[in-house]
Amino acid sequence: MTAALETVLTPTVLIIGGGPAGLRAAAELAPRVSGDVLVVEREAEAGGIPRHSDHPGYGMRDMGKFIGGPRYARILRDRARAAGARIMTSTMVTEWAGDHEVLATGPYGRLRITAQVVILATGARERPRPARLIPGDRAHGVYTTGNLQNIVHLKHGKVGKRAVVIGAELVSWSAALTLQHVGCKTAMLTTEYPQPDSYFFFTLPGKIFFRTKVATRTKLVRVIGRPNVEAVELENLDTGERSIVECDTVVLTGDWIPDNELARSAGIPIDPISKAPIVDQQLRTNVPGVFAIGNMLHPVDTADIAALDGAAVADHVVAYLETGRAPSEGYDLQAQGALRWVAPARIVGPARPPRGRLLFWTDEYRPFPRVVLRQGGRVVARKRLLWPAAPGRVFRVPSSILRAVNPADGTVSISVE
Known part of the structure; x- marks a missing residue:
């Protein structure tokens, strides 16, 4: 059997993922590096989730605009190409062939791509129903937000007439807008938390x-209907009372997980x-x-924050290309108590994180929280913040709180009071 032909590409920078972060990184890097900047995107069109999120609210932090998702994605694509980056769509990276070398498949056949720098920008996805272990009938009419918006805005398909949205965060309202676009009424949004996850001025x-209405402290316990959804059974987490809500569409929002397969296979800690x-x-x-x-x-986080990551990484990539230095010794950050995770989780040297913020996730609502840093068994810093730590959205803490940390003393734990 004749081996398949393999095309070899040697860009200076390979960016895997053509969403807002990857496209912004490409636009920033293409004019600044010697050689090519290549963006590899598995979808037929670059732009990420905004491509099929056809409502306003994009571009506020990174462009100073208030525009719809498809236009926002188009601007990012146009800027990356105008800067000199190459965007290769319908191309899937399948495996690593070295620290900076990957194998991919696409319309051009098999590719071997070797770069000096690789940037992972593969984004995150909502967990589907099987991963959430939702009992009940295997009925048609259950979607994630991304699946719903893809069907409605890209494929111009139809869904049902009455929906229950599981979740009450920003993306849940995005799902409600999409449902309205095709004449499907949102009967209810639900959340397991004591209050809606989204900002008050959205809710x-x-x-x-x-x-x-938004039903708080409410959990989906069963999907009812064959072959199509006919209703859902909900449970009040405080009283245990259950109720049946008639609907023909269920949208599962939130519960995000990173597309981390390539990072895992590279041996990067998760x-x-x-x-x-x-x-x-x-x-x-x-x-x-x-x-x-x-x-x-x-x-x-929001698409514009992801894009600002792309802008922030450019200086660090250029510095690496100039020096080739690997990260030096630093210290770890560890979320504790009501805080679930922190990003970045490691601090090396004096550089600030993107936008000078540490990003956290919490499962508990804390108005005006006091952030506490502990190192070596003692409190090294406290800071009261004027905004809440709230479930369903990223909690931002100024990185200036780390000034009191002694890097030589090791791991810093961070909690809220």
Whole structure:
């Protein structure tokens, strides 16, 4: 049998993932490095989730605009190409062939790509129903937000007429907008937390605009219907009372997990809680010359924050290409108590993390929280913040709180009071 022909590519920088983070990194790096910047994207079109999130709310932090997802994705693509980056779509990276070498398949056949720097920007995805272990009938009409928006905005398909959205965070309201677009009423949003996960100025107008309600402390315990969804059974977590809500569509929102398969197979340490690759504040993994950015590190933040990761990594990539230095000794950050994970989880040297923020996730609502740092069994810093730590969205802490840390004293644990 004749071996398949293999095309060899040798860009200076290989970016795996063509979402907001990867495209912004490409636009920043292409004019600054000697050689090519190549973006490899498995979908037919680059742009990530915003491609099929056809509602406004994108571009505020990184572009100073308030625009729809498809336009936002188009601007990112256009800027990357205008800067000189090459975007190769419908191309899947299948495995590593070395620290900076991967094998891929796509319309051009088999590819072997060898780069000086690899940037992982593969993003995050919502867990589907099987991964959430939701009991009940195997009925048609159960979607994740991404699946729903792909069907509606890219394939121009239809769903049902009455939906229950499981979740009450920002992406849950995005799902409600998509449902409205195809004439499907959102009967209810549910959350297991004592109050909605989203910001108040989203939740209150959302309930009025969609004429729906948010059921707190409520869990989906069963899907009912064959072959299509007919209803869901919900349980109040405080009283144990169960109720049946008629619907023909169920949308599972939130519960994000990074697309971390390539990071795992490279031997990069993975945070046991967030499942994200562990990086330092310069977005470097433990493999010299391999960086990770975007929502694969903080699942899940807004698209513009992911894009700003792409902007932030450019200086660090350029510095690596100039010096070839691997990360030096540093110290680890460890989330404790109500905080589930922290990104970045390692600090090496004096550089600030992107936007000067440490990013956390919490399962408990804490208004005006006081952040406490402990090192070597003693409190080294406390800081009161004027914004809440709330479930369903990233909690941001100024990295200036680390000034009191002595790097030689080892791991720093961070909690909230």
